Amino acid sequence: MFKSIVVCTAFLLSTLCLKAQNIAWELVAPGVWKGTVGAPESYNLLTASGAKPYLEGLNKMGTAAFPMVQQEVVAQLKDGKTYLRFPLKKAEQLFGFGLNFQTVHQRGKILELHVDHFGGKDNGRTHAPTPFYVSSDGYGVFINSARYLKVYAGSAVRRDSENAPAAKDRNTDKTWASRPYSDAVEILVPAEGVEFYVFAGPTPLNAVSRYNLFNGGGPLPPRWGLGFTQRVKTLFTAEDVEKEASTFAEKGFPLDFIGLEPGWQSKAYPCSFEWDKTRFPNPAGFVGDMLKKGIRLNLWTNPYVSPESPIYKEIKPFTADHTVWLGAVPDLTLPQAQQLLFGQLKKSQVDIGVSGYKFDEVDGYDHYLWPDVTSFPSGKTAEQMRQTYGLLMQRYSTDLFHERNQRTFGLVRGSNGGGTSFPYVIYNDYYNHEDFITALINSSFAGVLWTPEVRASKTGEEWLRRMQSVVFSPMAMINAWSSGTKPWSYPEVEQQVKDMAILRMQMMPYWYSEFAKYHFQGIPPFRAMNLEPGFAVGPEKEVKSNNLEDNPYVEAVTKEVKDQYMAGEYLLVAPMFAGKTTRTVILPRGKWFDFYTGDFVGDGTVITVTPGLDRIPVYVRDGGIIPMGPALMHAPKSTDKIDLEIRYYGTKPATYQLYDDDGETFNYEKGAFSFREVKMELGKDGKLKASISAAVKGKPNTLNKISFKAMTTKNQL
Known part of the structure; x- marks a missing residue:
């Protein structure tokens, strides 16, 4: 000091x-x-x-x-x-x-x-x-x-x-x-x-x-949180939700959790925090049945208390002097308000098996939320509460699940500094695809997660391009609360969308390991190119010319790069947008290979690609190791063991830390986890030399058969 x-x-x-x-x-x-x-x-x-x-x-x-x-x-x-x-x-x-x-x-x-x-x-x-x-x-x-x-x-x-x-x-x-x-x-x-x-x-x-x-390290979501999620229309009933899940299964589309929108509550805007008995007559039975089918439930709510809520009278003394949609605004810095609001969520929802929340309207607009002249009983100013309300909702809801030793993964509209460790992904009502990717890039500088969610599209092409982006993001989500869209709503691209959803499930071992690095090492799983070594340094074989036509890399790296990003340790993702058939990609210094074929694509250069409609351009750094699992319809349970195919790209010798734990509890905080070291290299004869360290005795081991695959061979260099 x-x-x-x-x-x-x-x-x-x-x-x-x-x-x-x-x-x-x-x-x-x-x-x-x-x-x-x-x-x-x-x-x-x-x-x-x-x-x-x-x-x-x-x-x-x-x-x-x-x-x-x-x-x-x-x-x-x-x-x-x-x-x-x-x-x-x-x-x-x-x-x-x-x-x-x-x-x-x-x-x-x-x-x-x-x-x-x-x-x-x-x-x-x-x-x-x-x-x-x-x-x-x-x-x-x-x-x-x-x-x-x-x-x-x-x-x-x-x-x-x-x-x-x-x-x-x-x-x-x-x-x-x-x-x-x-x-x-x-x-x-x-x-x-x-x-x-x-x-x-x-x-x-x-x-x-x-x-x-x-700020505590990034969150480590449950495995099911990295699966596929569908948010259903506002007034869906229990029967509608069950039918939705059954249709996903019949069509062979992966699904891990379903989001229920305001209609699950008896009152919303402001909220009762109680189930609507006409649409959900037996909440506990409904939640239990969905869990048996491998489907988790995530509930929409905002924190503004309806006069008809069972907690209204008790919580009223601990609320602000202004309302939101005529609902009382709990002063969440007060223990009494925390206990009443989150106690209701626990009793009515979490205790019967609800797996998470979507916390809406904790951000703005000014004409929605309380004004800066509002008084809160704790003495905190309206300004301070505005800056921290999303943090408070995340903090105390996370505590609910931590007390049950049960991980969650949800959605929130507002966060701030200090919120890095919370298992929540930010979303909003804006819907520009290009700007969604820029937000995903900037999330790596803000200590938050962001989802470029999909809602609806004007064409099948746009639908597929948006779906490709969400597959390479923190939460693979269709938010159909208004549109009612399904993955198959655009028949002309149904198979391609299905292929992308399945790819998301196959890549779960990779995503899970990268989120573990976010938690234990602080490395954002999705991040800006500006954080990538060798990005702005220039290519090894740079053309020595000031003519930008001869050397476009010089110009490219000095501009804002708002449409490509790193996904995990090894992947560079370059989304395509509707109406575009080609795009440029800036490759950092070092060899890069095509994710799908293993072919060499460049070394510190600007390339122009025409990937076709079926693929989102993805490239792998030399020595890239990508663990891939089976094409499951639901994330594996803690008792499941899966086969693993470990893919290797390029020729540079490399190692990878493959993370494993039970995928559901907080037991990793007590040491119940392991990192297994994968070693890979391609010999002069073109044959792969690969190994993985043995499973750690006494630690969770969710792996069964492990195989290795060289994606790049001599004739691809």
Whole structure:
């Protein structure tokens, strides 16, 4: 532990120096420093989420040096607010500042980080406005405040800056710019103090991993959570749901969980949190029957209490003075409100076998949720509650399942910093396919998961392209609450959609291992190309020319890459969009191979591909190891043993850590898990040399027969 005092340097005016505040620095974990300024508020993102660092994972990452000049981090208190200033080099690019949908590069942006529905612009108002940013220089900064934060991400120039650009004459100088270079990230916190954290690299991915581990590590979903899910129409009955599941089985489409929308409740908008007895006359029997068929149930709700709810009278004293849809708004920072709301969910739903929730409307719009003049009985401000309500819903619902030693995987509309460990995936009402992929990319900088869900499409082509994307995402979901669509609703592509759904199930061992790395190592399972080694470095055999026609890679890597991403350790996914038959793909340095055929496709180059309608372009890094399971209709149970085919791409010798546990409980927290090491290489004779470490005695082992397959042979190189 150590402390440092801000030093007045030449580029700071004396007036600023007089008001500059001491920053108390503390090393809180390897490569993680906390800075404290003034009198921070006791309620913040980390206290709301209850996030606890996963120290074992942080310790394994090892120590690192403070990633910037500490004296150049400046704090100032003024007008009851805290101003923070972080240095920014000329060549740095910035990523993060929440779940953005249209931009990946954030340098030069002005944002107000505010929990809200995404309204069509990346202005800081979004479902998860995580106040965490990552630099291309390999460090991250997190502001632990439950307030609306104003961010100037390299957009303003101080008069006294040592790095201020020269003023130019617009009349005569063609290099004049309306937005000149800025050398700082400046953040306004509306409080008389704040704590913030700096995460070392040395790479951007290292910084992201440290941030995720500091927030508890990513969630480890149950295996069934990585299967296929169908959300049914709003007023479906128990009979309708059972018929839906039967039709999936008859048509041979995988299905692991069904989402019930508002009609399962007797009242919704606001909610009763009780089953509607006309549509579901025997809830316990219905849930039990579905479980026997291998189908889990996920229930939609929002937290606003109907006057007709059985808990209304008891919870009313612990609610806000404003309503949402005339429903009472529980103050979820109060134990009494927590016990009443989540006690009702436990008694009526979780105790009879419901497996998860979809928590709606915990984000915005302003005309839906409580206004900022609202009072809560705990004394927390309406602003603080707006910034943390999604965190609170995730936290206490997760506790319900943890107490039962039963994992869950659900959906939520709002989250924030501190929520990394919660087993929830964000969704919304927006529906632009391209922007959905950009959001998936940005989720890796925000410590959240995002699903590019499918609802409906204008054509079979669009339907298939959207389905291909969700197969390579955290949750493979059709959200048919309004449209009533099924996987087979577009007959002309029914077989291709079925093939993709089956591929999702076959890849479950890979997805499960990658989520384990998210939990134990903090590595996002779906992440931006900017976090990939060798992405912006350039190809090994780069054409030495400034002509972009000769060397398009130079231009490509300096642009925002918003339409391709990494999926797990080895896969690069490049989605196709309706109306497009070809696309370009930027391959990082190193050899890459076609996922489907094993053929060599390039090394640090920009390629143009025409994959056809049936396939989404997917590429595997040299030495890629992809464990594949059987084409099951439901995720394997904890007592099942499956056959495994381990595929190997390229020629580079490689190892892979294959994760295993029971797939359903939290026993892994007590050590009931294993990583088995897979070793692969292709000999000079073209034959595969492969091995896997033995199952660990006393640990879960869900594997039966294991085989190996070389996807790349000499004639494919």
